[in-house]
Amino acid sequence: MRWLLPLGLALAPLAAGASTPAPTFSKDVAPIFFRHCAGCHRPGEIAPMSLLDYQSARPWAKAIRESVAAGRMPPWFADPRYGRFSNDARLSPQEIATIKAWVDGGAPEGDRRHLPPAPESGDGWKLGPPDIVIDIGRDFRVQPGQDAYEHFVAPTNFTEGKWIRAAEIKPGNRRVVHHVHVSMVRDEGEAGSTSIEAMTDLTRFMIREGTLTRVRADAPVVNDACAPDTPPLPYLRGAQEGALASFLPGRQPDVFPPGTAKYIPPGTKFEFVVHYARIEEEGQTDRTAVGLYLAPGPPARVLRRMDLRNFFFQIPPGAERHAVRRCYDFERDQLLLSFTPHMHFRGKDVTYELVHPDGRREILLAVPDYHFDWQLVYRLREPVLARKGSRLEVTTHYDNSVNNRANPDPRATVRWGDKSEEEMMSNWIEWLEPEPQPAPGNASVR
Numbered sequence: 001m002r003w004l005l006p007l008g009l010a011l012a013p014l015a016a017g018a019s020t021p022a023p024t025f026s027k028d029v030a031p032i033f034f035r036h037c038a039g040c041h042r043p044g045e046i047a048p049m050s051l052l053d054y055q056s057a058r059p060w061a062k063a064i065r066e067s068v069a070a071g072r073m074p075p076w077f078a079d080p081r082y083g084r085f086s087n088d089a090r091l092s093p094q095e096i097a098t099i100k101a102w103v104d105g106g107a108p109e110g111d112r113r114h115l116p117p118a119p120e121s122g123d124g125w126k127l128g129p130p131d132i133v134i135d136i137g138r139d140f141r142v143q144p145g146q147d148a149y150e151h152f153v154a155p156t157n158f159t160e161g162k163w164i165r166a167a168e169i170k171p172g173n174r175r176v177v178h179h180v181h182v183s184m185v186r187d188e189g190e191a192g193s194t195s196i197e198a199m200t201d202l203t204r205f206m207i208r209e210g211t212l213t214r215v216r217a218d219a220p221v222v223n224d225a226c227a228p229d230t231p232p233l234p235y236l237r238g239a240q241e242g243a244l245a246s247f248l249p250g251r252q253p254d255v256f257p258p259g260t261a262k263y264i265p266p267g268t269k270f271e272f273v274v275h276y277a278r279i280e281e282e283g284q285t286d287r288t289a290v291g292l293y294l295a296p297g298p299p300a301r302v303l304r305r306m307d308l309r310n311f312f313f314q315i316p317p318g319a320e321r322h323a324v325r326r327c328y329d330f331e332r333d334q335l336l337l338s339f340t341p342h343m344h345f346r347g348k349d350v351t352y353e354l355v356h357p358d359g360r361r362e363i364l365l366a367v368p369d370y371h372f373d374w375q376l377v378y379r380l381r382e383p384v385l386a387r388k389g390s391r392l393e394v395t396t397h398y399d400n401s402v403n404n405r406a407n408p409d410p411r412a413t414v415r416w417g418d419k420s421e422e423e424m425m426s427n428w429i430e431w432l433e434p435e436p437q438p439a440p441g442n443a444s445v446r
């Protein structure tokens with residue numbers, strides 16, 4: 001669609017020169033900002049400035065023109081040749097033309113009476129006020145000086161099971177909270193079961209330093225876990241059940257498609273895993289929470305998440321395009337809904353390709369230019385049926401060369417680790433049963 005842009009460019013001055021008045025903020029531009037930008041560009045959110053009102057937006061007019069024309073804003077990294085996505089963040093050529101014409105026309109405010117109502121802030125909840133809020137249970141003090149992964153277990157006190165249609169994690173303190181996962185556990189003893197320490201078959205390959213874990217330098221190396229001779233190391237095959245909800249920079253909250261829901265059994269406890277980024281100044285206090293949005297009743301289908309990871313890759317110093325692969329062989333029919341790739345600073349690109357049982361290959365998502373700053377979810381507009389006997393091939397590349405400006409150290413041999421300076425290869429995939437199932441009133445937790 002990008003090739004349409006020059007056309008918009010050519011038309012905009014014409015339109016401005018003709019009888020059509022130049023676009024104004026109040027009438028033409030605010031609706032675009034409210035819809036496509038305000039989720040991040042509002043007070044208390046991740047972007048540096050608010051685009052909710054004219055006074056705040058006006059000084060940024062030139063930068064806005066440039067960033068939308070270049071396709072940098074809103075952030076979206078899917079290769080447009082593959083897949084259609086329901087949360088595609090890109091502006092339409094008309095919207096881009098309107099913004100350009102507005103800036104070129106002097107970025108006027110226009111008549112305030114035309115201003116649409118600003119999107120509700122919902123007290124910091126993007127999805128509006130939740131039905132139920134559960135937090136980490138205490139004010140946690142974050143000490144300066146290093147990254148930390150902290151675990152908190154909080155009871156839901158649910159005496160009956162609940163179906164939820166969405167879950168939104170709200171960081172208590174954005175200055176320190178980098179990302180958060182919330183998982184369901186049955187009891188305190190199971191806490192940590194979603195974390196690396198609990199993957200006991202992995203422990204012998206891991207080193208722990210404080211709250212951080214990394215793979216030992218002398219652990220076996222498997223870059224291509226799709227190869228037929230892949231050794232039987234933990235978690236290189238199959239999949240693990242994923243978290244209930246996740247918060248990552250730029251990622252939209254977990255909203256489940258209509259007709260689907262996730263189930264929270266009675267007595268469930270929530271385990272929060274919070275990555276606190278390193279702060280240099282004085283300590284900070286955090287109290288992160290998850291908001292739950294109840295579904296009207298049992299859904300036709302239960303939403304699930306499976307996580308595919310490779311813990312055993314090794315990226316050589318200076319490598320420009322080091323490939324790491326992980327495959328999943330479908331043992332039953334599954335409807336695929338979304339993908340969230342996760343790598344760190346050296347992540348360069350990722351491709352999800354489905355090999356159908358008849359050998360036909362289909363690229364479901366390609367992200368040719370991955371950025372650690374943006375951890376987006378890509379939701380397929382139409383679910384893709386992966387039949388029993390098909391294989392999902394995930395191929396990622398890492399840039400450990402000096403050309404990668406985000407690279408903390410091109411001389412390092414890089415392996416899996418929690419720290420941003422180490423690497424990960426994680427893929428979360430939401431899926432559904434192809435046929436509606438009887439509601440699992442007594443569904444097990446994981």
Ligand code: HEC
Nearest residue numbers: 036037039040046047048060063064067072073074075250
């Ligand atoms: C998913 C969150 C998100 C959305 C949606 C988003 N932005 Fe941003 N934007 C950011 C963040 C974070 C930054 C600062 C970091 C950066 O520049 O990468 C930023 C920076 C900017 C900048 C300054 C830097 C630059 O690239 O010139 C402009 C201008 C901007 N955004 C405009 C917009 C406009 C206009 C929209 C909507 C059409 C939009 N953004 C949508 C998060 C977002």
